[in-house]
Amino acid sequence: MSLSEAEIARYARQLILPAYGPVTQEHLRAARVHVVGAGEVAGPALLYLAAAGVGTLFVDDALDVAAEDPAAWLYSADQLGTPRLLAALEALRAATSLSRPRAHATAADPTAVLVCASSGGLARTAAERARVAGVPHVVATAGGDGGEVIAVPPGAPCFACAARTGSGAPVRPGVAAAVGALGAVELLLILSGASQGPGGRRIELVSGRPCSSATARVPGCACGQGRSA
């Protein structure tokens, strides 16, 4: 289905990007992205994915809004104690009516996953689930004055191969949002086909500066089974 006038006006600034056109925007509209987490890394990512025109977003979070959560961009001080899932859905609908945010359920059938978990264990589990389902995914984690974003397009080394242990320290202002936004960039680049260079890559933010490298498969990892070296 071709783009409506409203979509052309809304996505004007993307439509004129190099290597991006109406067909790309239609692909985004058909995409179904499962975002794991709705905290300070995921919040900005959810907003940008919705704003970019991702057709369906599955929001997946079990916590309540806490005092530090307005840093996640989606929540207001008057929502303390309410489930983040509901507040996030409300905020995303207010941001744009051209994207459909839904509560994630096990029957959801995403075409891509963005994992923004606060703990390494949750990230690993969610990433592995996406890998086994054969779905491209991006994992974004933040800690202290930095973080990492790992892109796993089809066939790339998995998250477990690429991840390094995080600092675990409380995240500095602005850093979580930067990591979440970068995660959204990587996911959009995968969905739009505009990514260049190594498909599987890790972008590390160290003291606020990005540094990227291609990811490499750990010999013997399950993610390499069935592929030639």
Next chain:
Amino acid sequence: MVHGGGREGSSRTLDIAGAVDLRQLACPMTWVRTRLALDRIAPGEVLEVVLLAGEPLENVPRTAEQEGHRVALREARPEKGEGAWRVLLVKGTGTEGGVMLP
């Protein structure tokens, strides 16, 4: 795909593969519409653009050149309306333009 015969000849013999009228539009939709129209024709084909003097005339052809297309013609056409200009763009082969700070 047959490439249009827009390469040789003067403006009088160029085959117009597409046309767009930007006079009712404001920035950024002027370039957006032009770009979408260019996307629909093949490299080498010609897009006819009618636009207003002033900011659209200064910016749209220049942006087209930066994006790898060629401005074959730029002429005032007052009989179409006040401030109306006609620009013919020959679609390039998809190079990317733009200057960024180093």
Next chain:
Amino acid sequence: MATALAERSALVIGAGGLGGPALLALVGAGVGRVTLLDDDSVETSNLNRQPLFGEADIGQRKAVAAALRLRRMFPSARVEALDRRFDESSAAELVSAADVVVDGSDNFATKFLANDVAVQAGKPLVHGGVLRYTAQILTVLPGKTGCLRCLFEAPPPPVAVPTCAEAGVLGPLAGFAGSIMGAEAVRILSGLRGAYEGLLLVYEARTARSRVVPVRMRPGCSACAIAPRPAGAAPGEAARAVPERAV
């Protein structure tokens, strides 16, 4: 550290793709007073990259909508919103009242004005820009690092650069750059070393490649040449400490 921030102030130019995320970082961090300037209205094509605004804000003045959103999210924050342009008539006074300037503007004339006025006033400036798939960030510490004019004597001629209206932007890339700018401003206000002091980062998103270009003071730079040395500083030590607040 939180107490120190509560006594600091920041000036943010623009509340859109870069300024919006920077404001969210600064206000969320508890900076005592944040002043934002924007003289535009919210348009539908802004919404792919400007997180302070939603569909209901289309047609509203950005300064007004931005302040409302920030105050709703952070009720105890002191946000001052000015619905006007950053230009010669207002720049010096606004910059002198701030401890750091964050430039989220979208045109070179404003960027160079912010640079010149910040250098003149001896205030740290966090400069940023995003165009298509590329983002750049630089922190200018007057008297210590180079400035925008050390890099280029004058803004690029209009014909060399696509107007912002003609250029595409990948939405979350603006969010990345603006958030980094906000994080950098908070670092500086906290008395920490900035990550971009005298270092221009150019980040290309499709390849995820970074280039870092040192920006040193250039002899003959017209902005640095007439800047006063910050009070009490030895050459080369100038702006490491948090600048004294103008009274």
